Structure formats: structure tokens, C-alpha cells
Amino acid sequence: MALIATGATSAASPAAASMAASELMAQGRNSAAVLETILQGASLPPAHGGLQLLAAEILRCCDRALTVMRAGEAAESSAAAAAAGVKRKPATTTAPANRKRRANGGSSGGGASSPAAATRVERSRTSEDGYLWRKYGQKEIKNSKRPRLYFRCSYKDDDGCTATRHVQQSEDDPSLYVITYFGDHTCSRKLAAGVDEDDGTFQKFVINFGSASASSSPPLLYESSSYSSGIRRETTSTIVEAVKLLLAGGSRRGGIRGEGRAGRIASGVGGGEFAGGRLFLCVSGTGAFARLLELG
């Protein structure tokens, strides 16, 4: 479930969807404000000093997201339409057999992997969605400053999952990703189960540390060289060290688990107890991001 999700190719009810997203974001912002207040009222050990900055960053992200959402339905829907408009017509759903032939005679592989029309378009501050994707292409798009990244489900080979997606940074707000999904996951494999599940009992906040405006990045977290298209790449050890640093000292609980193989996927989950409320920090995905969960 994406934090920010707007629009649909069918244009069924963009206004309602946008409204719901706005309310969710406003709710998230309020919770972030509460978290910040809690953090400010607590006497923190030096190692936790970055948490206040983190909370402030959450608030700023929420404010910016709200601004974008409320910018106007017209702009919003036109952006979604533009994102969907580049798709080929749905009539090409039949598999273009062996669309590519190399010099050494075409491969018979592939088959039936042609994407249908976009199933949905989402705008999110992180390109992470709980699934494991494998990038298979990148393309400069005409009349667009940002390249479009092409991903397919990493279990395509194992499970024959045909889900694909395109990711492109928003023209309006580079910290937002416009993600267009094609096909459904037939693999049913998700990452970080139990953390990605949103049962509605807690608020979720997604912080993208890869934001271009890194001037106010929490000092506890790391810097990294830019990655093509702005999606940053970090090794597992780097991310895990950042989590350890963030959770160092004090009443740490849970620690780190779920480290994936670096390069394939970096997945770590850290948990801490703080000021009466439990704070979880999860870091996962090839685009470095963290997810904060405040329980109670």
C-alpha cells in the first residue's frame, strides 16, 4: 500500500481517491507532529539527537505532499493522464512473439510477457512497494527531464510472475515517484512481511533519504553518491550501520534482522522503545528509505 496513491487509468473517481489520500496524509502529518512533540519533551541521549531532526523531516515531507495533493485536481489528473498516455493502446495485448531477434537467431524465450494497459498509477515518495523488482531498462523520455526506469518482478523467472512497472520521478516534485503498474503479481512474494502489512493499527511514515534536497538530511544517516535517475543504491552494511547508529544506546529492542544479500536487496528492520511509544525503523529496498512506525 503506497503512502500516496492517486489517479487511475480508468479515471473512475480521481477526486475521491485524491481526497482519501489527502486525509491520510493529513492524519499522518498530525501523528508526525505528535511524535515530534514527544521527542522534544524527552531528554534524549546524544545518540538519539537525530530523531528530532527525523521527525521534523517527516513533517516537512507531509507538508510538501499535502501541498502537492491540494495543488489542484486538474494538474493531478492531467499528470496521471500523461503518465498513462504514453502507453501503447490496449489492443496490443496479444503477445508479440519474438519481438527481438539478435544476429544469432532469435530466442524463443519471453513469450506472453507483453504488458497490458496500465493497471494503476501511483505517486509515492519512495519507489518501494513491498515487492522485489528487478530493473531491466532505463530510457530517456522525450519532453521529460527524468528518465523512465523499467522493472519487472524479480520472480518472473522463478514463478512466471508477469508484473512489471515503470518508475519515473515527477516533473513537479522530484522527490515523488510516478509509478505505473502493469499486470498483477502472481508470485505473492513480498518483502519484510509483518512490517509492510498495514493493518491500520498504526500510522506509517515513509521517509526517502534519497531526496534531492538533502540539505536537511538527518546527520545520523548516511550520505551517498547519486545513482542514475536519483534512485540511490546502498549496500546492506551501510544501511544497517545507519540503523544501528540511529538505535544506538538507550532502550533498543529488536535490533536488526532480515538482512538481505547486498546488491540484491538490502533489508533491515530495527526497533526501539522510546518515550512510552514504540518506534520502529525499517530500511529496505534498493532505493534507500526508511519507514517509521509509531505504535500507540
Added chain:
DNA sequence: GAAATTTGACCCGG
């Protein structure tokens, strides 16, 4: 050495 990413080449529809 294995697995993922990069990136130029290739395919196809308009």
C-alpha cells in the same frame, strides 16, 4: 562465481 545493474542495440507501432 553469482546475481543485479548498466547501457547500447533491437523491435514494433504510429
Added chain:
DNA sequence: CCGGGTCAAATTTC
């Protein structure tokens, strides 16, 4: 021919 989507060899990373 152009532009978007995909492939796959080369490269990168661990």
C-alpha cells in the same frame, strides 16, 4: 523515421 519498451552482453558488486 521516431519514440517507447525490452533484451542481453558487459560491467559492477559482494
